[in-house]
Amino acid sequence: QKEVEQDPGPLSVPEGAIVSLNCTYSNSAFQYFMWYRQYSRKGPELLMYTYSSGNKEDGRFTAQVDKSSKYISLFIRDSQPSDSATYLCAMITSSNTGKLIFGQGTTLQVKP
């Protein structure tokens, strides 16, 4: 079993839809949670960074962390064609290695 599970999709939605992207994990030591967006031929770009459980909002993006269920989500409101990309969840334990554990990535297509 992988430490972090993420449905690779692809996920296709119409413009303006609310998108929900999710990851589950097995290691209860994960404390820091990130979402990255990766466009084709580009490096991953940090979207959201959260610590422990709770919600964080930034514009059209909302990240949720439920540590009791070992489940994290990224919501995109009013999705745009420019949101079409691969979304990767990533996590760090509380150790001092800084090592990121990535999900497989979900490919999202937003159709005009």
Next chain:
Amino acid sequence: SAVISQKPSRDICQRGTSLTIQCQVDSQVTMMFWYRQQPGQSLTLIATANQGSEATYESGFVIDKFPISRPNLTFSTLTVSNMSPEDSSIYLCSVARGPNQPQHFGDGTRLSIL
């Protein structure tokens, strides 16, 4: 966030040769990392580049194949040695200001081995 530049952005190399990839950051950072990403796949950590000490390699990656240098807090190199077609991949560097801080990535080096 830091601006990260990788060189070269892409290359096509012959089997058995070596290529050194450079990663330059516009500010001093504590931690630098090197990843490999197969097309359509997630990222696999190769090693953590430690300034002033040897790199820390992940399981399945060895120093002889992927030697890393970290001469200062803004620069690192990754060499892919004695390349074979299986080494064809995207190699990315990332930086973080601390072990619990998010990593920021360069745009990667797309490497093809003939």
